[in-house]
Amino acid sequence: MNIEHSAGGVGIDEPRGLRDVRRFSHEAMATVYEVYSAHADAGYSAQAAQATFDLVDRLERELSRFLPNSDITRINHLEPGESTRVSPSTLECLAIARHMFDLTGGAFDVSIGSGLPSLDLDVENSIVGATTRGVRVDLGGIGKGYAVDLMAELLEEWGVHRSLVHGGFSSVLALDPPPDHDGWPLTLSDPGASSRVLARLSSRQTALGASGVRKGDHIVDPRTHDPVRGRRAAWVAVPRPPESARGGSDQHHRAAAATVTDALTTACMLLSLDEIEALCSATPGLEAWILEDTELVHF
Amino acid sequence: MATDHDDKGHPNADGASREPRKLDRRDVLKGLSTVPALGLFGYAWKKQREYQQAKAEEVAASTQAPADLQVINVALLGAGAQGQVLTDSMLRITGLRFRAVCDIWTEYNQKRVVNSLKRFKHEPNAYEDYREMLDKEKELDAVIIATPDFWHAQHTIDCLKAGKHVYCEKEMSTTLEGARSMVAAQRETNKLLQIGHQRRSNPRYLHCYNKILQEAKMLGRIVTVYGQWNRGVTPDLGAPERYVIPDARLKQYGFKDMHQFRNWRWYRGKGGGPIVDLGSHQIDIYGWFLGANPSGVMASGGNLYYDPKTHEWYDTVLAVFDYDTPLGPAKGYYSTQTTNGSQGYFENFMGDQGTLLISESEVNYAGQLYRDPNAPAWDEWVQKGYVSAPKEQETKAKSESTAIADVRESVAPDQHTVPVTLRDPYHQPHLQNFFDAVRGKAKLNCPADEAYQTAVAVLKVNEAIEARTRLAFKPEDFKPRMNTDQHG
Numbered sequence: 001m002n003i004e005h006s007a008g009g010v011g012i013d014e015p016r017g018l019r020d021v022r023r024f025s026h027e028a029m030a031t032v033y034e035v036y037s038a039h040a041d042a043g044y045s046a047q048a049a050q051a052t053f054d055l056v057d058r059l060e061r062e063l064s065r066f067l068p069n070s071d072i073t074r075i076n077h078l079e080p081g082e083s084t085r086v087s088p089s090t091l092e093c094l095a096i097a098r099h100m101f102d103l104t105g106g107a108f109d110v111s112i113g114s115g116l117p118s119l120d121l122d123v124e125n126s127i128v129g130a131t132t133r134g135v136r137v138d139l140g141g142i143g144k145g146y147a148v149d150l151m152a153e154l155l156e157e158w159g160v161h162r163s164l165v166h167g168g169f170s171s172v173l174a175l176d177p178p179p180d181h182d183g184w185p186l187t188l189s190d191p192g193a194s195s196r197v198l199a200r201l202s203s204r205q206t207a208l209g210a211s212g213v214r215k216g217d218h219i220v221d222p223r224t225h226d227p228v229r230g231r232r233a234a235w236v237a238v239p240r241p242p243e244s245a246r247g248g249s250d251q252h253h254r255a256a257a258a259t260v261t262d263a264l265t266t267a268c269m270l271l272s273l274d275e276i277e278a279l280c281s282a283t284p285g286l287e288a289w290i291l292e293d294t295e296l297v298h299f
Numbered sequence: 300m301a302t303d304h305d306d307k308g309h310p311n312a313d314g315a316s317r318e319p320r321k322l323d324r325r326d327v328l329k330g331l332s333t334v335p336a337l338g339l340f341g342y343a344w345k346k347q348r349e350y351q352q353a354k355a356e357e358v359a360a361s362t363q364a365p366a367d368l369q370v371i372n373v374a375l376l377g378a379g380a381q382g383q384v385l386t387d388s389m390l391r392i393t394g395l396r397f398r399a400v401c402d403i404w405t406e407y408n409q410k411r412v413v414n415s416l417k418r419f420k421h422e423p424n425a426y427e428d429y430r431e432m433l434d435k436e437k438e439l440d441a442v443i444i445a446t447p448d449f450w451h452a453q454h455t456i457d458c459l460k461a462g463k464h465v466y467c468e469k470e471m472s473t474t475l476e477g478a479r480s481m482v483a484a485q486r487e488t489n490k491l492l493q494i495g496h497q498r499r500s501n502p503r504y505l506h507c508y509n510k511i512l513q514e515a516k517m518l519g520r521i522v523t524v525y526g527q528w529n530r531g532v533t534p535d536l537g538a539p540e541r542y543v544i545p546d547a548r549l550k551q552y553g554f555k556d557m558h559q560f561r562n563w564r565w566y567r568g569k570g571g572g573p574i575v576d577l578g579s580h581q582i583d584i585y586g587w588f589l590g591a592n593p594s595g596v597m598a599s600g601g602n603l604y605y606d607p608k609t610h611e612w613y614d615t616v617l618a619v620f621d622y623d624t625p626l627g628p629a630k631g632y633y634s635t636q637t638t639n640g641s642q643g644y645f646e647n648f649m650g651d652q653g654t655l656l657i658s659e660s661e662v663n664y665a666g667q668l669y670r671d672p673n674a675p676a677w678d679e680w681v682q683k684g685y686v687s688a689p690k691e692q693e694t695k696a697k698s699e700s701t702a703i704a705d706v707r708e709s710v711a712p713d714q715h716t717v718p719v720t721l722r723d724p725y726h727q728p729h730l731q732n733f734f735d736a737v738r739g740k741a742k743l744n745c746p747a748d749e750a751y752q753t754a755v756a757v758l759k760v761n762e763a764i765e766a767r768t769r770l771a772f773k774p775e776d777f778k779p780r781m782n783t784d785q786h787g
Binding site for chain 1: 380
């Protein structure tokens with residue numbers, strides 16, 4: 001799948017209007033991760049942001065298919081019948097990816113159509129095995145959201161609750177809003193003309209993801225291998241579970257709102273409008289915006 | 300669900316997953332409504348577990364440690380950033396059982412590491428005090444030490460004397476007395492002591508040393524080495540407010556406050572500053588590849604940028620080492636600074652017949668070789684696979700196409716690459732080497748008496764900066780004098 005994640009714009013509306021919000025940036029995974037913090041202590045915010053950036057760097061070492069010694073590269077070099085140990089994060093990401101693959105009928109596929117079903121995931125021992133040749137895993141459609149979820153967890157551990165995290169503005173997670181705000185003011189804009197704002201949102205405890213294509217590009221449906229026409233961008237919002245529902249330090253119940261959102265935006269470039277409507281009406285809080293040619297459809 | 304999986308999640312055997320599928324509305328309803336993104340991971344995990352139970356035996360058969368593999372009982376002493384990196388690598392090594400994790404930050408790092416180990420069916424006991432751990436954990440075979448440098452000597456000696464093999468992070472100690480006493484304890488107990496200069500086990504560095512330098516001598520005589528590690532500005536390390544360590548405990552373990560605990564590398568008497576944290580890894584390679592210890596060092600450094608109250612060591616250092624190598628004199632230049640990450644880190648070995656540019660990174664400077672135009676051909680080494688075939692240099696191609704040679708620059712030499720890639724996390728081979736040695740199947744790649752020589756060279760840099768003059772080494776400086784009485 002060749003979906004340009006940064007092309008479907010999410011932005012922060014009038015960032016200068018946010019008083020006492022500090023922004024911290026870090027390059028990783030071929031994009032820019034940022035933390036916006038409204039915590040009163042600037043130095044403390046910087047330290048917390050740095051801790052999340054160190055985390056992203058670790059995730060990149062494990063999840064990037066461009067690094068020769070990442071878990072994903074090792075998986076992509078497996079021969080049939082071979083297996084390799086991976087980090088808990090890699091396994092977690094693949095387990096969620098497989099689930100999203102099932103849930104979207106294959107519209108979300110991190111294996112570039114080549115073999116997510118042919119990977120054996122052994123969660124007890126953190127081992128990934130290949131059953132067929134030519135496995136090609138690319139977590140580009142989910143890794144950013146996963147990183148953003150973990151960054152948010154860390155910020156909460158630090159007590160930096162009034163904050164927003166994003167990876168390349170295609171995977172955004174709004175935590176608690178700045179003082180005097182009901183939510184973080186966000187915009188959805190036309191991937192072909194970022195100054196054309198299509199919608200404005202006020203988000204708190206919500207993940208927002210974007211996928212889109214620039215003019216002239218096309219995407220291929222992993223289910224049919226046919227190019228998809230007409231759909232230019234998709235945005236998905238998923239509410240984040242409240243802390244009380246997350247089971248504390250039990251990481252098996254991690255809030256994966258941004259991960260799921262990241263995967264769903266990719267899938268929403270491909271699913272029919274009926275399917276997207278069904279998904280949204282079945283899931284409380286799930287919202288989607290689809291840009292067909294020039295018309296924005298909101299579910 | 301409308302997938303090619305049956306209701307237990309098994310993929311269909313006929314590989315029909317490539318067929319186009321339509322998402323069934325009922326499936327969608329069933330799917331996301333029972334599994335809202337809230338707590339989704341718990342669901343995905345559980346589902347995956349069910350799936351794999353059926354597969355468990357099959358997978359286990361292909362990955363489980365052989366029955367005759369001796370299980371090694373390990374403890375982690377120091378569960379901070381480096382301890383977590385080592386743990387992550389150790390989780391990928393077969394035949395280890397974590398018995399204990401010890402860290403004074405019981406509220407945070409200790410808990411994190413214990414929790415992550417528990418997810419892999421290890422059941423480590425948690426300790427704040429390593430002596431209590433050594434008293435109670437009688438079955439330990441080995442201890443992995445990743446505590447601040449100023450604790451290394453005491454931790455290592457006590458673990459060795461308790462009969463454990465030890466892998467201790469570099470730098471061995473903040474003082475040569477400390478490092479010497481570690482070597483002495485190793486000899487006295489005859490236990491293994493590996494020091495964490497992990498490049499010594501990196502397959503690319505081993506290939507360069509064994510094949511390119513020792514056998515093929517492709518660089519000719521190395522006369523100069525330049526290496527650096529540059530890092531951009533980052534804020535001091537902090538800690539989540541709610542997990543701050545009480546003052547009394549910090550003082551008990553030698554820290555004046557939480558800032559010093561988190562940023563000990565910058566404090567005198569606790570760490571050695573960037574020249575030790577970063578430079579030590581690379582100056583270790585200088586000595587290894589040149590086959591010599593330095594005979595002298597000059598250095599300049601200073602605290603140019605950070606607050607000297609919280610950054611007692613030099614943020615900027617340039618050192619020049621003199622070597623008398625088996626092939627003749629050589630200079631080793633080394634630079635580190637922590638205010639700009641330009642060009643990152645690498646070591647560049649420059650011989651009269653070729654250049655080797657190498658770093659630990661798999662992405663930048665992952666092993667490039669340049670042959671001097673007048674050097675003997677490397678065809679034999681290309682055929683043997685020691686280096687890749689040359690890549691024609693851009694400048695060369697350019698000058699050919701225009702038929703005008705640029706006389707201002709010398710012709711760029713052919714570029715070859717080192718055809719060895721590390722597929723595992725950076726620290727894994729060195730840890731594997733240690734555990735292989737524990738099983739009697741390997742020799743340590745960085746035993747204490749070798750690492751001691753690096754410590755002598757590296758710790759002298761800070762002295763030379765202060766002395767503002769060249770300091771000489773005597774050959775006997777690199778041999779730890781044994782005085783077994785001092786810790787009898």
